[in-house]
Amino acid sequence: MFHNLDNQIQQTDRQSVSLTQQLLGVLSEEEYFARQEAERRRKLAAERQAKLFAGERERARVLHLMKCPKCGMQLEEIAFGDVRVDKCFSCDGVWLDKEELDLIRERERIHGENVECVWPVTHRTG
Numbered sequence: 365m366f367h368n369l370d371n372q373i374q375q376t377d378r379q380s381v382s383l384t385q386q387l388l389g390v391l392s393e394e395e396y397f398a399r400q401e402a403e404r405r406r407k408l409a410a411e412r413q414a415k416l417f418a419g420e421r422e423r424a425r426v427l428h429l430m431k432c433p434k435c436g437m438q439l440e441e442i443a444f445g446d447v448r449v450d451k452c453f454s455c456d457g458v459w460l461d462k463e464e465l466d467l468i469r470e471r472e473r474i475h476g477e478n479v480e481c482v483w484p485v486t487h488r489t490g
């Protein structure tokens with residue numbers, strides 16, 4: 365009698381363990397898919413953000429193109445010797461990019477102390 369009861373308990377325990385294992389399997393599978401889905405959504409959000417950022421950058425580029433960073437007025441290209449730089453005739457700011465600066469430095473290096481002939485604002489081109 366007790367022997368049968370022991371067998372029944374053992375069988376119930378085995379079924380319980382099996383059921384638990386199945387449930388854990390299902391849960392871990394669900395968790396796996398949930399994580400995959402979360403990762404997919406994170407990727408989509410990052411792509412959306414990158415697109416938005418690219419769009420905003422382009423809008424800012426168009427908005428600020430050839431505008432004085434100091435006063436916001438239109439810049440005009442002028443010649444500094446044989447180097448072309450951007451000048452604001454509103455605030456007298458002169459703006460140049462790295463290549464233009466490198467060219468001016470090179471002229472300075474070549475001409476030594478005779479900097480004045482390297483730096484004259486020669487004429488307005490606009």
Ligand SMILES: [Zn+2]
Pocket residue numbers: 432433434435436437452453454455456457
């Ligand atoms: Zn300005």
